[in-house]
Amino acid sequence: MFLQRLNLFFFFVVILSILLLGYHWYQDYHFDNHPLSTTLLQKIENKKLQTRQLMKKNLGFDLNxxxxxxxxxxxxxxxxTAYTKHHRIVIYLNKKRFKESSEYMINHVxxxxxxxxVMFYKGNFTNKKKGHGKEWQQICKQLNGxxxxxxxxxxxxxxxxxxx
Ligand SMILES: [Zn+2]
Known part of the structure:
Protein backbone atom coordinates (compact mmCIF):
# COMPACT_ATOMS: atom_id res chain seq x y z
CA MET A 1 0.00 0.00 0.00
CA PHE A 2 2.69 2.41 1.06
CA LEU A 3 4.85 1.52 -1.94
CA GLN A 4 1.92 1.97 -4.26
CA ARG A 5 1.30 5.44 -2.89
CA LEU A 6 4.96 6.27 -3.24
CA ASN A 7 4.90 5.11 -6.84
CA LEU A 8 1.85 7.21 -7.50
CA PHE A 9 3.54 10.19 -5.88
CA PHE A 10 6.62 9.87 -8.08
CA PHE A 11 4.44 9.33 -11.09
CA PHE A 12 2.77 12.70 -10.46
CA VAL A 13 6.10 14.40 -9.77
CA VAL A 14 7.40 13.18 -13.11
CA ILE A 15 4.26 14.26 -14.95
CA LEU A 16 4.39 17.68 -13.28
CA SER A 17 8.07 18.12 -14.22
CA ILE A 18 7.35 17.24 -17.82
CA LEU A 19 4.49 19.73 -17.89
CA LEU A 20 6.68 22.46 -16.37
CA LEU A 21 9.47 21.74 -18.80
CA GLY A 22 7.02 21.91 -21.67
CA TYR A 23 5.63 25.16 -20.33
CA HIS A 24 9.10 26.76 -20.11
CA TRP A 25 10.00 25.46 -23.54
CA TYR A 26 6.79 26.91 -24.91
CA GLN A 27 7.44 30.26 -23.20
CA ASP A 28 10.95 30.44 -24.68
CA TYR A 29 9.63 29.48 -28.07
CA HIS A 30 6.85 32.03 -27.80
CA PHE A 31 9.25 34.78 -26.70
CA ASP A 32 11.66 34.11 -29.56
CA ASN A 33 8.95 34.06 -32.20
CA HIS A 34 6.71 36.91 -31.14
CA PRO A 35 7.10 40.62 -30.54
CA LEU A 36 7.51 41.78 -26.93
CA SER A 37 4.33 41.74 -24.86
CA THR A 38 2.15 44.85 -24.88
CA THR A 39 2.90 45.25 -21.15
CA LEU A 40 6.62 45.48 -21.86
CA LEU A 41 6.14 47.75 -24.86
CA GLN A 42 4.04 50.02 -22.66
CA LYS A 43 6.79 50.06 -20.00
CA ILE A 44 9.32 51.05 -22.67
CA GLU A 45 7.04 53.83 -23.88
CA ASN A 46 6.49 55.10 -20.32
CA LYS A 47 10.22 55.14 -19.61
CA LYS A 48 10.80 57.05 -22.83
CA LEU A 49 8.19 59.66 -21.82
CA GLN A 50 9.79 60.00 -18.35
CA THR A 51 13.23 60.39 -19.90
CA ARG A 52 11.98 63.09 -22.27
CA GLN A 53 10.35 64.96 -19.38
CA LEU A 54 13.66 64.91 -17.48
CA MET A 55 15.38 66.13 -20.62
CA LYS A 56 13.02 69.10 -20.92
CA LYS A 57 13.44 69.88 -17.24
CA ASN A 58 17.22 69.41 -16.92
CA LEU A 59 18.52 70.10 -20.41
CA GLY A 60 15.91 72.50 -21.75
CA PHE A 61 15.00 70.67 -24.96
CA ASP A 62 13.06 67.66 -26.16
CA LEU A 63 14.29 64.90 -28.39
CA ASN A 64 11.97 62.24 -29.74
CA THR A 81 22.55 54.30 -30.43
CA ALA A 82 23.11 54.96 -34.10
CA TYR A 83 23.67 58.15 -36.03
CA THR A 84 22.70 57.07 -39.51
CA LYS A 85 24.21 58.33 -42.73
CA HIS A 86 20.90 60.12 -43.28
CA HIS A 87 21.52 62.08 -40.06
CA ARG A 88 18.86 60.32 -38.06
CA ILE A 89 19.31 59.21 -34.47
CA VAL A 90 17.95 55.77 -33.62
CA ILE A 91 18.14 53.75 -30.40
CA TYR A 92 18.19 49.97 -30.68
CA LEU A 93 17.24 47.71 -27.78
CA ASN A 94 18.26 44.06 -27.90
CA LYS A 95 15.10 41.96 -27.78
CA LYS A 96 16.99 38.86 -26.55
CA ARG A 97 18.02 40.75 -23.42
CA PHE A 98 14.44 41.45 -22.40
CA LYS A 99 13.92 37.75 -21.71
CA GLU A 100 16.01 37.62 -18.53
CA SER A 101 16.43 41.27 -17.61
CA SER A 102 13.54 43.48 -18.65
CA GLU A 103 13.86 45.81 -15.63
CA TYR A 104 17.53 46.38 -16.42
CA MET A 105 16.70 47.07 -20.05
CA ILE A 106 14.11 49.67 -19.08
CA ASN A 107 15.69 51.44 -16.12
CA HIS A 108 19.36 51.16 -17.02
CA VAL A 109 19.70 50.80 -20.77
CA VAL A 118 21.55 63.65 -26.73
CA MET A 119 25.31 63.75 -27.42
CA PHE A 120 24.66 63.16 -31.13
CA TYR A 121 21.89 65.76 -31.10
CA LYS A 122 24.36 68.28 -29.67
CA GLY A 123 26.83 67.41 -32.41
CA ASN A 124 29.23 65.62 -30.08
CA PHE A 125 30.48 62.49 -31.84
CA THR A 126 33.55 61.90 -29.72
CA ASN A 127 34.75 58.34 -29.47
CA LYS A 128 36.75 59.01 -26.32
CA LYS A 129 35.99 56.29 -23.75
CA LYS A 130 33.82 54.85 -26.53
CA GLY A 131 31.47 57.78 -26.09
CA HIS A 132 31.20 57.51 -22.29
CA GLY A 133 33.24 60.56 -21.29
CA LYS A 134 32.51 63.30 -18.73
CA GLU A 135 29.84 65.09 -20.78
CA TRP A 136 28.00 61.86 -21.52
CA GLN A 137 28.12 60.91 -17.81
CA GLN A 138 26.62 64.27 -16.86
CA ILE A 139 23.74 63.87 -19.33
CA CYS A 140 23.21 60.25 -18.26
CA LYS A 141 22.78 61.41 -14.64
CA GLN A 142 20.41 64.21 -15.65
CA LEU A 143 18.25 61.58 -17.36
CA ASN A 144 18.12 59.48 -14.18
CA GLY A 145 20.59 56.95 -15.53
ZN1 LIG B 1 27.04 53.49 -24.05
Missing part, protein backbone atom coordinates in the same frame (compact mmCIF):
# COMPACT_ATOMS: atom_id res chain seq x y z
CA UNK A 65 14.13 59.32 -30.82
CA UNK A 66 12.66 56.06 -32.13
CA UNK A 67 13.35 53.12 -29.83
CA UNK A 68 13.56 50.00 -31.96
CA UNK A 69 13.44 46.56 -30.39
CA UNK A 70 15.67 44.38 -32.54
CA UNK A 71 16.43 40.67 -32.45
CA UNK A 72 19.28 40.99 -34.93
CA UNK A 73 21.76 42.55 -32.47
CA UNK A 74 24.83 40.70 -31.16
CA UNK A 75 23.92 38.99 -27.87
CA UNK A 76 26.46 40.91 -25.72
CA UNK A 77 24.96 44.31 -26.61
CA UNK A 78 22.00 45.45 -24.50
CA UNK A 79 21.37 48.55 -26.53
CA UNK A 80 23.01 50.81 -29.09
CA UNK A 110 17.10 53.33 -21.99
CA UNK A 111 18.56 56.38 -20.13
CA UNK A 112 22.09 55.18 -21.03
CA UNK A 113 21.31 55.07 -24.75
CA UNK A 114 19.23 58.24 -24.61
CA UNK A 115 22.29 60.05 -23.23
CA UNK A 116 24.20 58.94 -26.36
CA UNK A 117 21.31 60.26 -28.48
CA UNK A 146 21.99 54.28 -13.22
CA UNK A 147 25.74 53.96 -12.56
CA UNK A 148 26.61 56.55 -15.18
CA UNK A 149 30.20 56.84 -13.88
CA UNK A 150 30.91 53.15 -14.18
CA UNK A 151 33.41 52.23 -16.87
CA UNK A 152 31.55 50.95 -19.89
CA UNK A 153 33.42 48.62 -22.18
CA UNK A 154 30.82 48.56 -24.91
CA UNK A 155 30.91 49.74 -28.49
CA UNK A 156 27.35 50.91 -28.38
CA UNK A 157 27.59 54.06 -30.45
CA UNK A 158 27.38 53.51 -34.16
CA UNK A 159 28.22 56.20 -36.64
CA UNK A 160 26.91 55.89 -40.17
CA UNK A 161 25.28 52.56 -39.50
CA UNK A 162 21.70 52.25 -40.67
CA UNK A 163 20.17 49.26 -38.95
CA UNK A 164 20.53 45.98 -37.16
Missing amino acids: VPLIVSDAMPAHLYGA IPHEYAHA IKCEQYVNEHDILLGKTSF
